[in-house]
Amino acid sequence: MENLERIKMSLAYDANRLIKLDLKAFGIEMSQVYFYLDYLNHPFFSGNKIRKLYGSLKILVSHDYDYLLTIGGNYSNYLYACSFIPELFQKKLVVIVKGHEPKKYGYTLRHLKDKGAHLHFYERDEIKNNLDKILTSLENLYPRAMFLPEGGTNEWANEGFEDLITSEFENFDCVCVPVGTLGTYRGIVHYLSDSRKLRGYAAHLDYSMQNNGNITYDYSFGGFAKMTEELMSFVKTFEHNYKILLDPVYTSKMMYGIIQDLKKGVLHPSQKIIAIHTGGLQGWNGFK
Numbered sequence: 001m002e003n004l005e006r007i008k009m010s011l012a013y014d015a016n017r018l019i020k021l022d023l024k025a026f027g028i029e030m031s032q033v034y035f036y037l038d039y040l041n042h043p044f045f046s047g048n049k050i051r052k053l054y055g056s057l058k059i060l061v062s063h064d065y066d067y068l069l070t071i072g073g074n075y076s077n078y079l080y081a082c083s084f085i086p087e088l089f090q091k092k093l094v095v096i097v098k099g100h101e102p103k104k105y106g107y108t109l110r111h112l113k114d115k116g117a118h119l120h121f122y123e124r125d126e127i128k129n130n131l132d133k134i135l136t137s138l139e140n141l142y143p144r145a146m147f148l149p150e151g152g153t154n155e156w157a158n159e160g161f162e163d164l165i166t167s168e169f170e171n172f173d174c175v176c177v178p179v180g181t182l183g184t185y186r187g188i189v190h191y192l193s194d195s196r197k198l199r200g201y202a203a204h205l206d207y208s209m210q211n212n213g214n215i216t217y218d219y220s221f222g223g224f225a226k227m228t229e230e231l232m233s234f235v236k237t238f239e240h241n242y243k244i245l246l247d248p249v250y251t252s253k254m255m256y257g258i259i260q261d262l263k264k265g266v267l268h269p270s271q272k273i274i275a276i277h278t279g280g281l282q283g284w285n286g287f288k
Contacts, residue, residue, distance in 0.1 A: 003088045004061060007050060010041045011163045017041075018168075018274075025241045026259045030269040033258065034172070035244070038164070039279030047279020048184040049081035051164065053148075055156025060146050061089060067145035069138060070152070071096040071127070075108050075225065077249070077280040078151050083115040093117040094142050096134060098124050107285035118142070151181035161187035169196060169274065174267065176258055176275040178203055178250035179215055180224075184278060199267075201254035219257035225249055225283075231256060247280035 017037040039047040060068055068091050072079040079095060086093050095112060101121040105113065112119060122134060139145050148154060161184075169175065170193060177184050179200040189198050200215035204224045207217065221231050227248050235252050239245050246252040258275055261267040 004057060007042065007054060007057070008163075011051060011054065011160055013164050013166045013168055014041075015168070019242075019244075021242060023259060023262070025237065028259065028262050028269070031262055032269070032272040033262075034272070034274045035242075035255075035277060036274055037244070037277045039277050039281065046081075046281075047277065048187075049078055049152070049279060051160030051187060052078075052152040052157045052183045053081065054160035055158070056146070056148055056152060056154060057085070057089065058159070059156060060085075060091060063146070065091060065144050065146040067092045067094050067142045068148060069094045069096070069135070069142065069145040070148040071098065071150045073098045074102070074106055075283060075285075077247075077283055079112060080108050080282050082148075082152075083112050083117060086116055092142070094138060094145060095119050096127065096138070097121045098127060108282070151183050153181045153183035153186070157183050158187045158190040162191055164188070165191035169193075171272065172274040173197060173271040174199055174273045176201065176254060176273060178254040178276075178278055180204065180250060184276070185215070188276075201257040203250050203253050216257060216261075219253045219260065221253060244277070245281060245284075246277070247283050249283050250280050251277050 017040050019035050019037070021033045021035055023031050023033060041047065042050050068082065068085055070082055072095065074097065082093060085091055095117050097119055099121065100123060109119065120138065127134065135147060165188060174197045175188060175192060176199050177188060179185050179202045185198065185200045192198055198214060202215055202217045202220050205217060205220055221228055231252055234256050235246050238255060246255055254275060258267065258273065262269065267273060
């Protein structure tokens with residue numbers, strides 16, 4: 001339980017991680033955009049991954065499961081975070097990997113293997129059409145396994161965001177977050193005051209997750225793990241100006257989108273905006 005308590009402490013809002021961005025380098029003379037560096041909350045369980053996992057980790061430990069069974073892609077930031085569960089909580093990790101087994105493992109798969117994870121590869125269509133059958137087979141193979149859906153989004157995923165959304169957030173007109181599986185979006189909106197606006201920037205083109213116009217797909221750059229020369233140039237310029245590295249899948253698209261929305265008037269310079277850096281920096285290893 002000691003490691004769980006340490007993780008709980010790391011989830012608290014920390015004013016030292018909040019910085020104001022001067023966006024003149026991007027042609028915006030006046031703005032009130034702040035960046036909360038949530039990825040600094042933990043050395044490897046960083047950002048929104050540990051927030052989404054926290055509630056499930058409590059169940060994993062308190063119910064004395066032997067295995068955590070979950071699912072993700074070859075370069076998943078979420079799976080990278082899950083890889084540390086065995087050494088922190090003495091639970092074994094079983095992973096359903098989307099797609100065929102590659103001849104040569106990339107960074108994330110090598111890391112999972114090195115951490116002792118049991119990897120099982122299934123084609124995406126098979127997972128989509130026969131997930132229940134796959135789970136039954138693996139649960140027979142690994143008794144006392146707790147299943148977590150992709151991204152860790154379930155009924156306990158909101159708990160890790162409670163200590164982030166403090167009274168400090170009432171000072172902002174708009175909260176901006178990147179969107180993948182909607183876990184972070186839902187976790188924040190669960191605790192955010194109704195008087196505050198939440199705007200999500202989708203990293204993909206799954207329009208089924210639209211939410212009353214509060215999620216924009218305008219800056220997905222073609223979908224997950226898609227990187228254009230324009231977006232890469234933006235990431236480099238951003239890092240040069242603020243000494244902050246954005247991840248290639250989520251936060252880069254969000255920050256690009258916020259700047260474009262300010263130029264278009266979708267967001268107004270008078271609005272006080274807080275954007276959340278949710279982590280995912282290990283995703284650059286996939287691009288290498």
